[in-house]
Amino acid sequence: MAPMRTNHFLYRRLRDVRTRQAGSARFDPSISDGGRDRGVSSTSRRQYWEGVGTALGKTRLSGCSPYRTGLYLDADVLVRSNIDVLWNTDLQGESIAAAPDVDHPIMNGKPYFNAGVLLIDLAKMRAQNEELKQLGRKMKGSKFRNQDALNVFYANQWTRLSSKWNAQGMGTYARYPSLDRDMLRLLDPTMDSANPAIVHFTGPVNPAVEEVLSTYVQPVIAKPWGYLGAPGHPFQAEWWEAAKKISWKLKRDRREETIQEMEKI
CATH class of the missing domain: 3.90.550.10 (Spore Coat Polysaccharide Biosynthesis Protein SpsA; Chain A)
Known part of the structure; x- marks a missing residue:
């Protein structure tokens, strides 16, 4: 964002x-x-x-x-x-x-x-x-x-x-x-x-690929509006519900496509 x-x-x-x-x-x-x-x-x-x-x-x-x-x-x-x-x-x-x-x-x-x-x-x-x-x-x-x-x-x-x-x-x-x-x-x-x-x-909006793929610290720390979302955060969905109520429309990043690309690495 x-x-x-x-x-x-x-x-x-x-x-x-x-x-x-x-x-x-x-x-x-x-x-x-x-x-x-x-x-x-x-x-x-x-x-x-x-x-x-x-x-x-x-x-x-x-x-x-x-x-x-x-x-x-x-x-x-x-x-x-x-x-x-x-x-x-x-x-x-x-x-x-x-x-x-x-x-x-x-x-x-x-x-x-x-x-x-x-x-x-x-x-x-x-x-x-x-x-x-x-x-x-x-x-x-x-x-x-x-x-x-x-x-x-x-x-x-x-x-x-x-x-x-x-x-x-x-x-x-x-x-x-x-x-x-x-x-x-x-x-x-x-x-x-x-x-x-x-x-x-x-945490970052978009965490580094190394952090996302790391098996040591999961879930990754990130913000709801980044490509990965905020996995594990109990208020991620509530943030999106609040975002829907504002005057401008926030476009979600193509998370699924991004994750699929990362899995190929």
Whole structure:
């Protein structure tokens, strides 16, 4: 799926949240794609973000004046329930609230959060905007890019969200044995909830052929709209049902033909 369409899907879903799932909360949706989605190719947009560091995409929220609080959602999430409770989360004086990263709950000996769902104190972000931008540029080559930069910057400035607000790796790495994940389960029983409020389809859109054919890690981690779909993910079908309700029609990739070709390798 092209980035513009992914973002358009996010906008449609956010409008749904605003009218049907927000309860008493009120939202003004805003799409963060670098401001380069008018007549600029997807490749150019990607090169732009690689050049400045993708952490800057989230810093654009600080420009949403005069709002004090912002809710950031990655474009690969599915909002399934009312988000009033999330919106009204007490930041406890911290800059952001985030859920632990299920794949890497601990990095470099410190708790590590996933940056796909963030509740942000925009006033504090505005005050630190330039510092965060500089760090984003310096860390643009790190493994998880913007997520790494945000974890370094907000290492002592974040409060933990329940995993039900950012359910990651469902049907795949969330169930793999890990001491860090076992500890996370003790702290957050909602990690294995069968009814999460927000599902986050982490992983690549189209996994490499080597990963698909590997017998070591199955099912493969992928997104529903890629050529392989999201095998093993319990909410893949629900994502497609939601996609059918939006104004533009998403064309499925020719998955069966692609898989047949891969089987010949």
